[in-house]
Each structure stands twice: as C-alpha cells, then as structure tokens.
Amino acid sequence: MRIVALILLTCSIGCSDPNTSSIPATDGGTLGLGTEGSTAAQRPPNILFVIADDFGVDVSPCYSDAVAHMPHLLALCADGLVFETAWSNPICSPTRATLLTGRYSARTTVGSQVEGNQTPGLPLDEVTLAQLLKNHPDHPYATGAFGKWHLSNQDNGGAQHPQTAGFDHFSGLLQGGVQDYERWQRTVDGETETVEGYTTTITVDDAMAWLDKLEDQPWFVWLAFTAPHSPWHRPPEGLYYQEGLTGEANHIQNNRDAYYAAAAEALDMEMGRLLDHRRVKDEPTMIVFLGDNGTPNQVLPASRPRGRGKSSLFEGGIHVPLVIAGAGLATGARIPHPVNAVDLFSTALDWAGIPAPSDRSIDGLSLIRYGTDPLAPPTRSWIYSELFGSNVVQSRTGQTLRDDRFKWIGYQDGSEMFFDLHDDPNEQLNLFDAVLSADAQASQADFEQALQSLGGRR
Secondary structure: OOOOOOOOOOOOOOOOOOOOEEEEOOOOOEEEEOOOOOEOOEOOOEEEEEEEOOOOHHHOOOOOOOOOOOHHHHHHHHHEEEEEEEEOOOOHHHHHHHHHHOOOHHHHOOOOOOOOOOOOOOOOOOOOHHHHHHOOOOOOOEEEEEEEOOOOOHHHOHHHHHHHOOOOEEEEEOOOOOOOOOEEEEEEOOEEEEEEOOHHHHHHHHHHHHHHHOOOOOEEEEEEOOOOOOOOOOOOOOOOOOOOOOOOHHHHHHOHHHHHHHHHHHHHHHHHHHHOOHHHHOOOEEEEEEEOOOOOHHHOOOOOOOOOOOOOOOHHHHEOOEEEEOOOOOOOEEEEEEEEOOHHHHHHHHHHOOOOOOOOOOOOOOOOHHHHOOOOOOOOOOEEEEEOOEOOOOEOOEEEEEOOOEEEEEEOOOOEEEEEOOOOOOOOOOOOOOOOOHHHHHHHHHHHHHHHHOOOOO
C-alpha cells in the first residue's frame, strides 16, 4: 500500500512569509497559516481523519505491546509521524468538537458527553473545519462524514446537524454508540432507519461508495469508527486475529481484553481497505489517525491504576495515539513534544492553504513543521484538557495541563494534584503539597498563567 503526498509545506509556526497571516494563540505564540499549500493552479491535498473510539496509547501497537494485531495501523506509523505525547479530552464528544473547531471545550461549551438536551451539543455558531474546506476560495472540498457523530441534539438541528456543520453527506449514527454492532440505527442525510450488517464494515462501505461518486475535486472525509467501543462482541469471521472467541455472554465477560482487541483488529482490517481505495492511495492525501479518548477502565492494562482510564484526567484517560501519514514525511519519525487533538484543525487548514477564522479565539497550533523537520522545536510549551461534570458519565469538572515533564490536575471542588511524569509516569505520587524543585515551581507558574489565558479555573 502506498500512502501518497502530504506534508509539502515548509512554513512553520511564526514564519515571516509575507503571504502568511497570524492570529493570537493561547500558548502565547502565533499560528502561522501559509497560503502556499494551495494556489489557483495547484489543487490542495485530500484530508482523511480516521477516529478510533475509546482507544488510548495503552492498546495501540504503535505505542505499546498491545494485544490487538493491527498491521495497517503499524504500516501507517512506519510511513508517517507518530506523536508520542498527544492529548485528547477524557470522553468522546468534547474531542470531536475540538477537532472540528480548533477550540477548547470552555469555548465550544461541549465539555461532556452529548446526550439529548441534557448536555450541550456543538453550537450552530461554531465555524467548523468542514465548512472552511467546503468554502475553499479556489478548490472547494467535497465533505463527507461517516460513522459516529455524537455532537447533535434537538437544540442544534438533530438529524440534520452534520450537514449544518458543513458536511455535504453524512451516513452513520448520531448517538454515542450502538447496542448491537449487527443491527443499529443509521442516519443518512437526516433520514434514520434500522440496518443490519456489521457497523465497522458498513461505515467503510459508505465512505468508499461516496468517494466513488465524487468529481475531480479535493475531498475531506471524517471517518469515525464506533469500534472498539463497547459492547464487546465477536466480529465477523475474517476480520480479527484473536483465537478462541465463542461470542457467548459469559465468555465475553471473562475475556473482555480479547474481545476489545478483536474489535480493534476489525477496525484495522476495514481501515486498510479504505486506505487502498484509489482516491486515497492515488491522490495527494493527508491521513490522520487518532483515538478520541483513553482506554475504557474495563480493559485498561494492569500498568495503569484502575479508574484512571476513560472519563478521567489522568494519562490513561487522555493520552491517545496520533499518527499523521503521507508521502514527504520523515518515515517512521516519532515526535516527543506535547501536542493536542485541537491542533489538527489548524494543521488541516494549513495543508489546504486556508486561514483560520479571525473573529474568534483559535487554540490549535499547526503541526506542519514536523512534516519536513521531525527535530523541529516544540510548537507549544504546554497542552491542556478538561472535563465538565455531568451525571451522564458520573464525572466531575476538572482541568489539567502538562509540559514535557510536569503535570497539574485541578478540580472544581478545590482538590489539586501535581506529578513529575518523568519519575512517576503512572501518577502515583501527588507532589502538590511537597517541597518542589525550581523546575517544578517554574512549571507551576507557567500552568497558572496558561489557565488565566483560558479563562481561569473552573
């Protein structure tokens, strides 16, 4: 399989190209947006986002000794850039909102799982990546979203929300998951019906069918798998490598790790089929693979303390795999610097040669500099994540920041934690009340300043 053209831009954050506009960034720098990625005579690259549901670094073969066998993901990591310190939000809806808007939850109001009108969906006045690409001044993108959406409720358009958010076509599930991977509710451009067939396979089938019909124009595909999110199950034969799976309820309950891995393997198999599609492999295409949040506690590896996976602000809840692939990348390069899912909005716009909106704060910083220079200095000095308390997921409001060594967690009830991730990667020793080194004190001061730039503590 040949992954084709991506990182061709050389202008990095803060460059002085006269064709580059800059907007303030919350990290104290500027976001350079080079226009050289697209001219009237040069078609910009396609953009493919692949999102795995409930998939942290602990279960990714590019980061750990994972149970799941995922050869296509391993090939993607070998062919592209692997970001070793990437954060998301602790649960799925907020991460999806940051990806589409380049803005943190405090700005979008999507800080918890969207469940009907109990919690906010993505507001209609947010400007999305799909809208900006669709309105490219020289080469309008075709925009398609497939799979899990989980950003809509009746306040923002319900079943029509994906189209309102800028997608020409949507085929997938509006809610947060399925009760049965073989029988589920699929919404296609506002119309919902029950379909039978494996969710992971149908999601890719729908995306490929849409690509087959496209005219000769750049495209943006948002492919959000439901897998490997629960319910744990046995995928169809031929889509997984795990052995001895009976699919019986008691066997699933006693072997959740194996069934979770099987769902991840099915995701990988179907992703490989999409990556081999002619519109992906034969055209310049930016490919991004991301986990939407950390690993569920039920299948969290023993190396992580229980209860510190998905829905938590600990590393197990927010440290996710992020891979960006395409010709022109330093093959197999690993980037150690802290980055955030929010940065992918600005990265994609940079590729397309589109400036970010200037009428609102944009938190994302383009990662494009690493495409030509994996040894480039960090784009930001800290990364940030947050969670709004909600009865829907039994969580409490909190915020967290980290730099290349230290990490702070603070909750609305006033409790705080401070960790040295170099010496304590599993966050076992809370140093908040300890006598801190000069370096740790400097990080604390930086974190406090960062919080103020984000509207303060919550």
